[in-house]
Amino acid sequence: MGTYPWPVAQKSTHSLLRISVTVCSLLFGLLVPVCWADPMLPHLFSDHMVLQQQRPIHVWGKADPEEKITVTLSSETETAEANSSGTWSIELPAMSAGGPFTLKISGKSNVVFKDVMIGEVWIASGQSNMTFSLYGADNGPEEVRKADYPDLRLFMVAKRPSPSPQEDTLPASWEICTPDSAKEFSAVAYYFARELHRKVNVPVGIIETAWPGTTIEMWMPPSALQPVQAKFGISPSSPVSSGDREPFNLEFDDFELLRDGEGSLQKTFSNFDDATSRDSFGGYWSYNWSDAPATSFNLVSPGRGENGHAIRVSGGLDASDDSRLTARLHADNSPADLTSYTGLQFWVRGNGSFRVQTFQPTITDWDNYSSKSFQGTSDWRPVVVKFNDLRQDGWGVVKELTLNSISDFVIECMPASGFPPVRDSDLYNGMIAPILPYNFRGAIWYQGESNALSAYEYRQLLPALINNWRGSTKSIFPFLIVQLPNHGAIPQEPGDSAWAELREAEFMTARNVPNTGLAVTIDVGDPNDLHPHRKLEVGERLGLWALGTTYKQNIVYSGPLYQSSGVEGNKVILQFANIGSGLVAKGDSLRGFAIAGADHKFYWANATIQGSTVAVSSEQVPHPVAVRYAWGDSPICNLFNEEGLPASPFRTDDWPGITISGMVRQ
Numbered sequence: 261m262g263t264y265p266w267p268v269a270q271k272s273t274h275s276l277l278r279i280s281v282t283v284c285s286l287l288f289g290l291l292v293p294v295c296w297a298d299p300m301l302p303h304l305f306s307d308h309m310v311l312q313q314q315r316p317i318h319v320w321g322k323a324d325p326e327e328k329i330t331v332t333l334s335s336e337t338e339t340a341e342a343n344s345s346g347t348w349s350i351e352l353p354a355m356s357a358g359g360p361f362t363l364k365i366s367g368k369s370n371v372v373f374k375d376v377m378i379g380e381v382w383i384a385s386g387q388s389n390m391t392f393s394l395y396g397a398d399n400g401p402e403e404v405r406k407a408d409y410p411d412l413r414l415f416m417v418a419k420r421p422s423p424s425p426q427e428d429t430l431p432a433s434w435e436i437c438t439p440d441s442a443k444e445f446s447a448v449a450y451y452f453a454r455e456l457h458r459k460v461n462v463p464v465g466i467i468e469t470a471w472p473g474t475t476i477e478m479w480m481p482p483s484a485l486q487p488v489q490a491k492f493g494i495s496p497s498s499p500v501s502s503g504d505r506e507p508f509n510l511e512f513d514d515f516e517l518l519r520d521g522e523g524s525l526q527k528t529f530s531n532f533d534d535a536t537s538r539d540s541f542g543g544y545w546s547y548n549w550s551d552a553p554a555t556s557f558n559l560v561s562p563g564r565g566e567n568g569h570a571i572r573v574s575g576g577l578d579a580s581d582d583s584r585l586t587a588r589l590h591a592d593n594s595p596a597d598l599t600s601y602t603g604l605q606f607w608v609r610g611n612g613s614f615r616v617q618t619f620q621p622t623i624t625d626w627d628n629y630s631s632k633s634f635q636g637t638s639d640w641r642p643v644v645v646k647f648n649d650l651r652q653d654g655w656g657v658v659k660e661l662t663l664n665s666i667s668d669f670v671i672e673c674m675p676a677s678g679f680p681p682v683r684d685s686d687l688y689n690g691m692i693a694p695i696l697p698y699n700f701r702g703a704i705w706y707q708g709e710s711n712a713l714s715a716y717e718y719r720q721l722l723p724a725l726i727n728n729w730r731g732s733t734k735s736i737f738p739f740l741i742v743q744l745p746n747h748g749a750i751p752q753e754p755g756d757s758a759w760a761e762l763r764e765a766e767f768m769t770a771r772n773v774p775n776t777g778l779a780v781t782i783d784v785g786d787p788n789d790l791h792p793h794r795k796l797e798v799g800e801r802l803g804l805w806a807l808g809t810t811y812k813q814n815i816v817y818s819g820p821l822y823q824s825s826g827v828e829g830n831k832v833i834l835q836f837a838n839i840g841s842g843l844v845a846k847g848d849s850l851r852g853f854a855i856a857g858a859d860h861k862f863y864w865a866n867a868t869i870q871g872s873t874v875a876v877s878s879e880q881v882p883h884p885v886a887v888r889y890a891w892g893d894s895p896i897c898n899l900f901n902e903e904g905l906p907a908s909p910f911r912t913d914d915w916p917g918i919t920i921s922g923m924v925r926q
Contacts, residue, residue: 299323299348299367304698306433307374309363310413310465312381312699317352320697323367330366333376342367357462375436377411379463380456381700382806384449385479385692386707388472388626389742389791396624397447397795407442407450412457414445417469417695418550419580421686425481425693430553434465446470448706448742451799452806459807467700469691471682472626475710476721478687484728485684488720497683505554505576506675508612510636512585513563513570515539515606517598518644527601530587533568535559541596543588545571551582564607564640573673574610579682580690583673595621595665603646604669610636612676616645619668620661625791627656628670635676657789696729702738702810703729704802708762709744709790715761715919722769726776738810740777740802741766743908745785745792748893754854754862756918760891763909764917771821777805780819780908787894801905816840819905825887825912831877832887832912833870841902843869850874852890852897857881860915862888874899886913 301321311317311333319331323342330339331350342348359377364370384390395404414437418430435441442450446468453466471478477485482496489496515529530539537545537559547557555575563570573585589596604616616631623629629650634643647663711718726739743766744759751757763782770778779801784794808817820836820843827833832855836843845851850867855878865878865887876887890897890909899907 298369299329299365299371302428303432304695305373308413308434308436310377310379310381310463312701313357313378314354315699316354318697318699320349322346323348327367332364334361377463381465383467383700383703384446386470386705387474387710390446390448390470390706391472392447392791393444394447394450395443398793404439404443407437407439409437409457411463412437412453413465414441415467417691419471420690421580421682422690425689427694429694447795448799451796452704452802455800455803460811467695471687473710474687476707476725477684478682479692480685480725481688481728482685484724488724492717505578506677507576508673508675509574510610510612510614510673511570511572513607517601518603518605520602532571535569539587541589543590545587548584552577555583577675579679585671587669589667593667595667597664598666599663603644605642605644607640607642608636609640612636613674615672617670618666620665622662623659625656627652629661655790696732704740706742712758712762713919715758715765718762718765719768723773726773736775738775740805741770742779742798743781745781746894747785747790748787750787750894751892757892758919759893760909761917761919767908779805780906782890782909783906816903820899820901820907822910827884830882831875832884834874839872839901844900844902846898846900850899852895854888855881855884856886857883858885
């Protein structure tokens with residue numbers, strides 16, 4: 261999304277539009293009197309928005325001090341006056357689902373939003389498995405083609421760290437769900453929203469506000485985070501000043517593909533001498549302005565050798581920006597066969613750093629083959645990227661470099677000094693605080709991978725986040741948690757696991773914090789992939805929990821959840837809630853249970869279903885005191901209910917785990 265090909269003649273139009281939007285967004289956050297040409301509203305208010313049904317409708321914004329503001333939606337009208345700082349806030353009465361309506365805000369001039377729907381609004385937050393796109397999920401291309409739902413609306417919050425709470429998001433707008441708008445949207449959020457839309461039969465709006473690789477601490481304000489850090493003796497991260505972007509300026513020219521053998525002719529890839537962005541394969545260069553809004557992309561003359569043209573990318577970047585100069589090999593994005601080439605050579609000058617990536621269809625988890633980082637210099641110098649030297653970063657699934665199937669080259673641009681880190685609370689300030697005043701039904705949360713080594717603290721962190729977000733909205737809204745799936749080593753013998761302890765922290769939160777839910781995904785992960793592609797089940801299980809609780813539908817919405825245990829002779833008898841039509845084993849017999857005596861030594865156990873209970877025993881443990889189920893990074897486990905929903909991993913003991921007091925932290 262937000263990638264623009266040449267011709268450069270269109271560039272100035274995009275730049276002027278971006279500048280005007282950016283100025284407006286910056287002005288909105290100021291807390292001083294400003295002259296407003298029109299009433300100003302946050303970016304959450306746009307054409308195609310969804311407003312929460314059966315709740316007062318909150319509309320707010322900026323205007324001239326003491327300016328009279330009137331808000332009209334359908335037959336409802338309310339009036340207020342902007343205060344001395346130009347802030348105004350109005351609540352319209354609650355409305356039932358329906359639309360489309362027109363929302364009109366009148367002051368000294370008018371602002372009108374069209375195609376406004378009333379329905380259900382949910383927030384989707386977390387890290388990379390929440391941002392994982394619909395297109396990259398299992399059967400993604402087919403699901404994208406079917407993603408045509410006029411009453412399903414999508415809003416994606418732009419990445420924005422901030423050292424202080426913001427009043428507005430970066431520029432964004434609501435989009436009707438179409439194959440184009442859904443393609444890069446969160447697969448989990450899309451499937452969840454689609455399930456609600458189908459089953460509740462009202463318009464649904466879903467707000468994606470997530471960032472890959474982030475910790476829960478980044479999504480919490482200091483008031484919620486610092487008491488937990490003090491309890492565990494953890495020092496808060498140092499704040500980053502200002503959030504200013506680091507400048508960079510890089511020019512590229514004379515791209516060639518290198519062939520095998522001495523004396524072999526090189527193949528010109530692109531040199532821009534014809535003042536276009538075309539390459540020799542029939543594709544073109546493009547740039548993603550929307551992901552790096554304070555940058556520009558230009559064709560400049562002269563290029564290298566004081567003739568022709570070069571391409572220049574320049575401006576300012578911070579940790580939220582993603583500056584990507586992309587060469588699509590074929591105009592239809594079909595892959596090309598580069599097996600007869602050994603590398604890519606081009607010339608560069610300027611201030612900044614960059615690396616080169618290849619895109620191949622088999623890699624869908626962002627872990628593309630990449631070069632090392634290069635630095636620009638004041639004079640033109642050649643850069644040679646050998647295909648044999650390209651490597652994956654190592655956090656995704658290891659894939660073979662398929663030179664016979666390369667669709668794009670990408671140049672990732674960065675400041676010469678690198679990006680400052682995203683600190684605690686930065687994402688709450690920039691990506692959560694601006695949306696909490698917008699009335700919504702609930703939130704879904706898929707995060708925890710980056711906190712696995714601090715799972716013990718997560719028992720306190722996740723409830724603190726939930727309670728803080730709810731306190732800010734004065735509503736105990738539903739908060740639905742995706743429990744981490746299976747990933748990592750398959751345990752050969754019973755043992756400790758940081759990922760199991762993180763799942764336990766999520767389970768404890770769902771059990772102890774009111775109006776929370778748990779989508780168990782221990783059966784749909786991938787031991788070798790941090791980003792499993794089976795997102796349909798994740799979204800639908802979140803939807804089931806919402807339908808069965810928030811929307812009061814008479815359905816089985818959860819798999820078995822451990823409730824209590826008792827010792828009978830040499831057996832431990834386990835009781836469960838949410839057994840649905842009954843407990844079942846997927847397979848010939850139950851697997852994944854381990855049992856221990858007072859010596860804390862666990863052994864694989866025999867487990868049998870006895871009505872609504874499970875009996876666990878082992879000849880090696882005549883006097884059992886504890887049982888664990890699915891306790892491992894990627895456990896082999898198969899307890900379900902008749903409705904096909906998996907049991908959550910659990911343990912009956914409370915013995916210290918490996919994440920207590922940071923025992924496994926690096």
